[in-house]
Amino acid sequence: MVQKHQVVVIGGGFGGLETARRLRRVDVAVTLVDRRNFHLFQPLLYQVATGGLSPANIASPLRSILRRQKNCQILMGEVIGFHARQKQVVLRDKVLSYDTLVLAAGAGPSYFGNDGWKTYAPPLKTIEDATSIRGRIYTSFELAENETDPERRKELLTFVVIGGGPTGVELAGALADISHHTLVHDFRHINPKEARIILVEAGGAILSTYPSKLTQSAARKVQELGIEIRMHTMVTGIEKDRIELKTPSGVEHIATHTVMWAAGVKPNPLSQALASEIGIDCHKSGRIPVNSQLNIEGHPDLFVIGDIAHCEDHDGKPLPGVAPVAIQQGRYVARTIQVRLRGDLEPEPFRYQNRGSMATIGRKAAVAEIGKFTFSGFFAWLLWLLIHLMQIVQFQNRLLVFFQWSYSYFTYNRSARLITQPSSERAQDLPADSKES
Amino acid sequence: MVQKHQVVVIGGGFGGLETARRLRRVDVAVTLVDRRNFHLFQPLLYQVATGGLSPANIASPLRSILRRQKNCQILMGEVIGFHARQKQVVLRDKVLSYDTLVLAAGAGPSYFGNDGWKTYAPPLKTIEDATSIRGRIYTSFELAENETDPERRKELLTFVVIGGGPTGVELAGALADISHHTLVHDFRHINPKEARIILVEAGGAILSTYPSKLTQSAARKVQELGIEIRMHTMVTGIEKDRIELKTPSGVEHIATHTVMWAAGVKPNPLSQALASEIGIDCHKSGRIPVNSQLNIEGHPDLFVIGDIAHCEDHDGKPLPGVAPVAIQQGRYVARTIQVRLRGDLEPEPFRYQNRGSMATIGRKAAVAEIGKFTFSGFFAWLLWLLIHLMQIVQFQNRLLVFFQWSYSYFTYNRSARLITQPSSERAQDLPADSKES
CATH class of the missing domain: 3.50.50 (FAD/NAD(P)-binding domain)
Structure with missing residues (x-):
């Protein structure tokens, strides 16, 4: 028996989940790895933060979404690195082999180097x-x-x-x-x-x-x-019950008990881990540059999508870190994997449809x-x-x-x-x- | 202006909440103190523990329940003691004076002296x-x-x-x-x-x-x-991934990753604090004994209800720690406060109606x-x-x-x-x- 083509997808967010689902009728074995057991509908997270919705209203168990998809297994665990030459993903307690890897690990908050602010401005x-x-x-x-x-x-x-x-x-x-x-x-x-x-x-x-x-x-x-x-x-300073601002008219202090941070994001550190493993540089945003097939250039077995990818539009502008981009990329990647396995011609370059x-x-x-x-x-x-x-x-x-x-x-x-x-x-x-x- | 009769209710569970609500048309000022900002419908907690319901499905904000009751204020805080002589409740950061105190602080888990088990058997x-x-x-x-x-x-x-x-x-x-x-x-x-x-x-x-x-x-x-x-x-021992049982046929060890504790309860430590402040003994269950008016004997200004009270039925059996007992006691206490303020005859002794x-x-x-x-x-x-x-x-x-x-x-x-x-x-x-x- 020939072993099926192994697709490992890292991340159960919009991009990773779409990739896995779109592969359901393709003759591959999919492993979706996530640290969490659920897919989170992030655009409504602010509703949970303000008491309008409960967490379970915007989070669906990944196993529940994918329960009927027999060619997909879910692995709850944390990826800590890669062995690109051996085509392996290193988890904390095991190693997974892949034929194709889809990195869709998303982004976290960025405090622009002031990580101490996180305590007072979550x-x-x-x-x-x-x-x-x-x-x-x-x-x-x-x-x-x-x-x-x-x-x-x-x-x-x-x-x-x-x-x-x-x-x-x-x-x-x-x-x-x-x-x-x-x-x-x-x-x-x-x-x-x-x-x-x-x-x-x-x-x-x-x-x-x-x-x-x-x-x-x-x-x-x-x-x-x-x-x-x-x-x-x-913002130039955040401490307990006080923030310091630099405004056009000078420095201002505001006494406040509650500060919330919605200012910056940076990609998951796995971008750096994968880039240095294969010897490329990340974009200055920290994202991994991909070509128009959403591959790392020269690595057709490595796809990077969503907030962790630096993907330029046809006019050279980077695509924003939003759900529709990740979803369309996931769909594209699934189709590309299928097309390549069949030995068909390469699909058209990825084009984001901004709806x-x-x-x-x-x-x-x-x-x-x-x-x-x-x-x-x-x-x-x-x-x-x-x-x-x-x-x-x-x-x-x-x-x-x-x-x-x-x-x-x-x-x-x-x-x-x-x-x-x-x-x-x-x-x-x-x-x-x-x-x- | 004569200050209104101050009723302080400790605990927003079934008993305390019912007391506060039943006082809505009585000419008193009610202060409901709870460490949490919500009333919890405990009988369905196992549904949350097993993923059937979300926390907010079984928890209602106390302020939301009591928002229209103008004679009731809610204070989120922790009671740490009593000055019975001065008729005061001591919170961590303030002191509240009462004319009538209703203690309805409930019960927590009891590990029968083996508190170390809590880590492995929550x-x-x-x-x-x-x-x-x-x-x-x-x-x-x-x-x-x-x-x-x-x-x-x-x-x-x-x-x-x-x-x-x-x-x-x-x-x-x-x-x-x-x-x-x-x-x-x-x-x-x-x-x-x-x-x-x-x-x-x-x-x-x-x-x-x-x-x-x-x-x-x-x-x-x-x-x-x-x-x-x-x-x-x-149960004679609980450690990581293992419990020890004493069964009729001997000692048995079971290898298990998940142990849950639903074995015993003990009253909130405030029972001991109040009992020693006024110089009485708690029942051996740790609960405060009350008379048929739900008062501590000799203290008509001190009511104790719900899981923290030791209240005997007409046949001398202690009432169980269940919601209907607490609710009926809360109703009784509210009526008793009203009747005494009016100067009417004392109400009939409390009788639990087991429905x-x-x-x-x-x-x-x-x-x-x-x-x-x-x-x-x-x-x-x-x-x-x-x-x-x-x-x-x-x-x-x-x-x-x-x-x-x-x-x-x-x-x-x-x-x-x-x-x-x-x-x-x-x-x-x-x-x-x-x-x-």
Whole structure:
């Protein structure tokens, strides 16, 4: 018996999962490796971070998604390196051989060299990040309710979101909803509406990858929600209860208990590991450069896709790190593997079909760019809702999320606002559970 | 202006929450103190521990439940002691004065003096316990899938539940469902049906508080699910991957990666703190003895209810630590406070109305005792479902839980089976996330 062609896919995000699924009718043996047992629908992570959805609403077990795909096995484990010459992936406790490797390990937060900031300005990339931010946000309101010193209370009710991309804007918008609607009857000593929400952006516009018409409309909507935008502003320091900003008019300090980081990403360190193993340089972004077949040049057995790949569009611009790019790349890679195994001609070079992009701003507005059309306002929000619901992988999640959203929308409620898993770093704030649970 | 009568309620569980809510039309100022920001519907915690429901499905924010009750404020904080003479409750960072105190702080797990066992046999009392057990269960299957040594694989697929009360039986039943249905197509190298589930009970019957007819029927159902029951068996040692049992026929060792503790409870340590402050002795169970008005004898300003109170029925038997007792006691206390403030006659002594009790066994059976009637089997299961849904506090949760259950029931799916928050103790098993998240 001839052993089947072994495809090892690293990462169960949008790109890796799509690759594995598209290989279901191809005569190969697929091994999907992920550190987690679930696929995460990252675009809605901010909803978990603000208590609108539960983690399980946006995370589907990989085994459940792929249970019927008999040519695919899932391996929960951590990749720590590669032996490219032997065509092997090194896991912590075993070694996997491949004929074709698809690296889709994604990206994590980047603090631009200031990793110490992470303690006070957590990122939003994992379920644990989201439940931790959720705990911080609602704990700040709880502490403010108990606080008698007006200065300290103000500090507790000041929320700073760093980064004016989609995640930052969506987080800030959801925070505005929380303070203006969700919590409005909940407290006796504070008025949640007095919460101050500041969105810090280094450049000259929020959602800067969108056309300038939408950018301006987004900025207006954000300000209507009472959010302060600081453009052209760099973060120069983050410590407990205080951040330092460099603004066009000088240095500013803001006293704040809650800072959230949505400013930068960097690829998974496996990019460096693979690049040095095969003797190439990463792009200055840290991503691995790929050719128009999504291979590392000269290595037709090595595909790199999604946020960890540096892939240039036909006009030489790098593709953005968004789900649709990764999904289209995954599909392309699966087809290329199939075509090459058959011995057919090489497929056309990969071309990203930009079907548009969108971001929400609170509970009633969004901006959307679809082909030549741009939308903003409530219609864009409905469109955003529809498209995101359609994309969520599993049937159950789609209905559950729809149900929860409808309910939350009409009642302004956020039922998942639990303060859980107090970690050691929060112990000084909240004695709660530190001893018993 | 005369200050209102101050009622301080400690604990937002079934008893404390009911007390606070029943005081809504009484001319008092209520302060509800809890370490958590939510009320937990504990009877369904085993569903979270097995991935059937999300934490937010069974936890409602206290502020959300009580938002419209203007005479009630909520204080998230930890009580550390009492000054009974000054009528004060001492929190970690402030002191609260009361005219009437209602202690409803509940109970936690008891390891009968072997607290070291907790590391390897976690309890099931909090949301964090439940998500941690969920992670352990599904991680064991993941590790077994990757394991080549048959002995170690067997160890990974052996699950031991200690304690044959309702929690233990429900956990074991859900584990049987997981291994026989939920995961049946999910793995390529193991057969989840080979999982061995052992239920350890020190006494001679499971669900021993039920009538013997039900007890026998429950034991049959449990065995039909393939669960091994060890009666008259004491745990004498728990260490990593191994437990030691003292059975009627001698000492037995079982190699197992996953042990769950559902064997004993003990009251919150505040029982001891209050008892010694006012110079009384706790009952040998650690609970505070109360009289038929639910007061500590001689202290009409001190009520103790729920799992932390030792309250004897009219025939001298202590009331069990279950939700209906706490709820009825909370209602009684609220009425007693109102009656005394009005200066009316004392109310009748508290009498617990036992409306029945029930426990589920897997996804098709339950045992129920209602008045003189006993049920078992599918009808009892439906009844159990109905009653639990009706009891869940908030409208949204009820529908969401119903929806999720219906879906899970017909598809055998458990969509919330996420392995999250890997804590330090699990790091040796799963390198996953230990570095990056």
